Amino acid sequence: xxxxxxxxxxxxxxxxxxxxxxxxxxxxxxxxxxxxxxxxxxxxxxxxxxxxxxxxxxxxxxxxxxxxxxxxxxxxxxxxxxxxxxxxxxxxx
Numbered sequence: 612x613x614x615x616x617x618x619x620x621x622x623x624x625x626x627x628x629x630x631x632x633x634x635x636x637x638x639x640x641x642x643x644x645x646x647x648x649x650x651x652x653x654x655x656x657x658x659x660x661x662x663x664x665x666x667x668x669x670x671x672x673x674x675x676x677x678x679x680x681x682x683x684x685x686x687x688x689x690x691x692x693x694x695x696x697x698x699x700x701x702x703x704x
Contacts (some may be wrong), residue, residue, distance in 0.1 A: 618630040621679040628672050629664070636667065 613647075644651040681684035 621675065621682050625672065625675040625679050628675055629668055632668055632671065633664040636664040639663075665702060 615653055637656060640660045640663065641651050641658045
């Protein structure tokens, strides 16, 4: 398995899952709208699908979101340590 720097894999997985969840929500909302009416209001279906996918991602994508957050936090901590080390070396010189 290829490892990617800085949590790229977690970002790609989470983003792909968010897009898939939105597209699935859009399909369901559009399908229900078309069953009820002859035409679907495109703007309304997009807005409803966006809201539903946002709520759904909060519950359904908790694992991938946590993995991404942990990777970003670890990277930020490493950067902070490096910055403090460089600052200490400057102060010593």
